[in-house]
Amino acid sequence: MIDYDLQDDVRLLKNDKFRRLLQARFVGQTAQNAMIYALLILLVTESGSSIHSTLLIVALTIPSIVLGIPGGAVADMLPRRFTLTLGYLARAGVAAALFYYSGDLFYIYLFVLVHSTIGQFFGPAEAATVPAIVRKDQLSTANSLMMMSLMLGQIVGMVVMAPVLIKLISADAVFIVAAVLLVVATYIVGWLASDFTREQDEKPPSIGFVDAMREGFEILRTNRHAYLAIVYLTTGLSLSKVLIILMPKFTRDVLEIAPEDTVFVAAPAAIGAGIGLLIVPLVIKLFGAWRVAAGAFFIFVLGLAGLGLVVFVRDFIQANALKVANLDV
Numbered sequence: 001m002i003d004y005d006l007q008d009d010v011r012l013l014k015n016d017k018f019r020r021l022l023q024a025r026f027v028g029q030t031a032q033n034a035m036i037y038a039l040l041i042l043l044v045t046e047s048g049s050s051i052h053s054t055l056l057i058v059a060l061t062i063p064s065i066v067l068g069i070p071g072g073a074v075a076d077m078l079p080r081r082f083t084l085t086l087g088y089l090a091r092a093g094v095a096a097a098l099f100y101y102s103g104d105l106f107y108i109y110l111f112v113l114v115h116s117t118i119g120q121f122f123g124p125a126e127a128a129t130v131p132a133i134v135r136k137d138q139l140s141t142a143n144s145l146m147m148m149s150l151m152l153g154q155i156v157g158m159v160v161m162a163p164v165l166i167k168l169i170s171a172d173a174v175f176i177v178a179a180v181l182l183v184v185a186t187y188i189v190g191w192l193a194s195d196f197t198r199e200q201d202e203k204p205p206s207i208g209f210v211d212a213m214r215e216g217f218e219i220l221r222t223n224r225h226a227y228l229a230i231v232y233l234t235t236g237l238s239l240s241k242v243l244i245i246l247m248p249k250f251t252r253d254v255l256e257i258a259p260e261d262t263v264f265v266a267a268p269a270a271i272g273a274g275i276g277l278l279i280v281p282l283v284i285k286l287f288g289a290w291r292v293a294a295g296a297f298f299i300f301v302l303g304l305a306g307l308g309l310v311v312f313v314r315d316f317i318q319a320n321a322l323k324v325a326n327l328d329v
Contacts, residue, residue: 029153087122092182
């Protein structure tokens with residue numbers, strides 16, 4: 001008999017520190033995804049060249065390759081609340097800069113590079129804050145709620161906010177609203193949560209940068225599950241970024257849908273992922289976290305392969321439907 005205490009999971013939301021972190025993540029993810037959607041539409045509609053999508057992928061990916069492990073080591077050395085507050089504020093500045101330089105491709109790519117670089121320090125600090133403010137037995141639920149806020153941010157940012165603002169005003173308006181939302185996230189983390197992780201903030205760093213790097217590599221070398229988890233996470237995030245970048249061109253060139261209507265293709269995936277996250281705690285309790293992670297990664301890869309095969313399936317259905325119609329005649 002699986003002991004699944006739903007009431008205990010609900011009580012997690014009464015944790016004031018965790019709730020504030022969750023609120024800030026949702027607001028920040030909404031702004032971030034709206035920005036990415038606006039950038040995609042802006043580049044695809046104005047340039048029409050695939051090289052710009054490639055450059056956008058490069059700008060989003062290079063910092064994670066170069067600064068992935070060093071960024072985590074630096075984040076461990078800095079106070080978490082300081083890193084989160086400064087990260088949200090810096091991203092707000094990037095959003096405002098994108099509004100000002102929205103007509104200059106060079107500055108667009110430069111600020112996307114800066115935005116991705118900020119994430120290499122911000123992301124590890126945010127992830128490390130969760131186990132510091134919740135009980136160990138609540139960790140899987142807490143991580144699920146954090147992922148759910150990410151998915152909800154994608155839905156609200158990419159499916160609702162950005163498309164509406166682009167159709168009613170322009171892509172530039174998205175950057176302004178995103179900057180305001182990121183300032184709100186800064187306020188939530190920096191002021192309303194002025195006491196969270198206070199012990200970690202006041203404690204001086206106990207390990208240096210080189211030692212932190214060495215310890216990280218040692219964990220990956222000796223712990224197979226940790227190593228594979230990093231492989232799954234890195235591969236999944238990289239493929240997700242590529243998928244998001246290519247989606248407008250995919251809808252225009254393959255599905256023959258206007259780039260502005262990419263939202264109708266992406267929305268079911270985001271909603272489905274959100275629903276899936278709701279059942280993650282129960283599935284983990286039934287099958288174990290490791291099996292769930294491996295199975296989810298396998299399904300994710302199959303889904304990407306399905307997107308690549310959709311054009312062949314479409315052609316097959318159309319060809320056979322035409323044959324059936326001719327036979328009926």
